[in-house]
Amino acid sequence: MKIGELSRRTGVSVRMLRYYxxxxxxxxxxxxxxxxxxxPEEEQTVRxxxxxxxxxxxxxxxxxxxxxxxxxxxxxxxxxxLRRILAxxxxxxxxxxxxxxxxxxxxxxYLASVN
Amino acid sequence: MKIGELSRRTGVSVRMLRYYxxxxxxxxxxxxxxxxxxxPEEEQTVRxxxxxxxxxxxxxxxxxxxxxxxxxxxxxxxxxxLRRILAxxxxxxxxxxxxxxxxxxxxxxYLASVN
DNA sequence: GTAGGGTCTGACAGCGCTGTAAGGGTCAAG
DNA sequence: CTTGACCCTTACAGCGCTGTCAGACCCTAC
Numbered sequence: 422m423k424i425g426e427l428s429r430r431t432g433v434s435v436r437m438l439r440y441y442x443x444x445x446x447x448x449x450x451x452x453x454x455x456x457x458x459x460x461p462e463e464e465q466t467v468r469x470x471x472x473x474x475x476x477x478x479x480x481x482x483x484x485x486x487x488x489x490x491x492x493x494x495x496x497x498x499x500x501x502x503l504r505r506i507l508a509x510x511x512x513x514x515x516x517x518x519x520x521x522x523x524x525x526x527x528x529x530x531y532l533a534s535v536n
Numbered sequence: 537m538k539i540g541e542l543s544r545r546t547g548v549s550v551r552m553l554r555y556y557x558x559x560x561x562x563x564x565x566x567x568x569x570x571x572x573x574x575x576p577e578e579e580q581t582v583r584x585x586x587x588x589x590x591x592x593x594x595x596x597x598x599x600x601x602x603x604x605x606x607x608x609x610x611x612x613x614x615x616x617x618l619r620r621i622l623a624x625x626x627x628x629x630x631x632x633x634x635x636x637x638x639x640x641x642x643x644x645x646y647l648a649s650v651n
Numbered sequence: 652g653t654a655g656g657g658t659c660t661g662a663c664a665g666c667g668c669t670g671t672a673a674g675g676g677t678c679a680a681g
Numbered sequence: 682c683t684t685g686a687c688c689c690t691t692a693c694a695g696c697g698c699t700g701t702c703a704g705a706c707c708c709t710a711c
Contacts, residue, residue, distance in 0.1 A: 423657075423658075424657090424658070425656095425657060425658080434699075434700085435658090436698095436699060436700065436701085437698085437699070439659095439660095440698075440699080452707095454658085454659090454706080454707055454708085455658080455659060455660095455706085455707085456657085456658060456659080456707080457658085457659090475639075475642065476639050476642040476643045476646070477635075477636065477639035477643075479697070479698095480697075480698080481697090503650060504647070504650055507643055507646055507647045507650065508647060510643050511640060511643050511644060511647065514636050514639055514640045514643065515640070517636055518633055518636050518637065518640070520592075521592065521629050521632055521633050521636070522633065524590075524591050524592035524629055525626060525629045525630070525633070527590065527591040527592075528591045528592075528622060528625050528626050528629065529626060531591070531622055532619070532622045532623060532626065535618060535619055535622065538687075538688075539687090539688075540686090540687060540688080549669075549670085550688090551668095551669060551670065551671085552668085552669070554689095554690095555668075555669080567677095569676075569677055569678085569688085569689090570676080570677085570688080570689060570690095571677080571678095571687090571688055571689080572688085572689090594667070594668095595667075595668080596667090
């Protein structure tokens with residue numbers, strides 16, 4: 422299928438589909454006239470990217486994780502780096518939450534002092 | 537005092553001090569030769585900016601809040617927008633934390649499924 | 652053939668800072 | 682007078698996407 426249809430089917434913008442390719446996460450065939458030609462396999466991949474992206478991952482991280490993804494459900498093939506990357510991501514998120522929580526505390530303090 | 541000294545005294549980089557000015561948060565005098573000349577008042581302002589920045593605020597938000605800040609401690613003059621802005625900021629942070637928490641949940645689920 | 656819709660590439664813009672570098676004055680000490 | 686530390690402005694780069702626009706080709710249908 423062409424890029425427009427894939428975009429419609431997955432809800433990912435044409436712009437981003439091309440971006441995925443530029444970043445090396447996707448490598449669709451090309452028609453003779455140069456149009457991208459996506460197969461069902463590629464559609465799967467896009468859904469997986471979307472799924473991992475929803476978990477807040479960077480495309481760069483997703484790229485490293487992609488070979489380990491088996492389904493669109495959370496099902497993975499145990500690659501060696503897999504656990505490490507996932508754990509690292511959780512740690513990263515925890516850090517961010519911690520930072521935000523501190524900011525929140527500070528702001529709440531300000532807010533209280535205004536009363 | 538000149539920018540280098542202010543930078544040393546506040547721990548804010550020279551680059552950022554100039555940036556504050558470009559963004560309209562600071563307006564130091566100028567010597568005849570064009571050097572920025574900061575007074576103690578300006579140093580106070582920089583400390584306030586730093587304080588609010590530590591709470592995760594954007595310079596743009598800080599700018600709107602700055603006229604209401606009385607001390608370097610969390611002490612404000614009750615401007616009309618003050619409470620609204622602070623509450624809004626807390627809400628913003630809560631949203632971000634919520635998003636991150638969801639991501640965390642998703643990732644933790646993945647991690648669990650790998651075991 | 653021509654219009655209209657889809658696709659292509661390349662590139663600029665924006666978010667909110669922050670560093671760095673280039674090219675060039677200023678100022679105090681020796 | 683020269684050196685060296687400091688200051689000035691301007692502007693590019695990077696983070697991680699994402700939209701949009703320009704200029705141009707492809708394809709289908711009327």
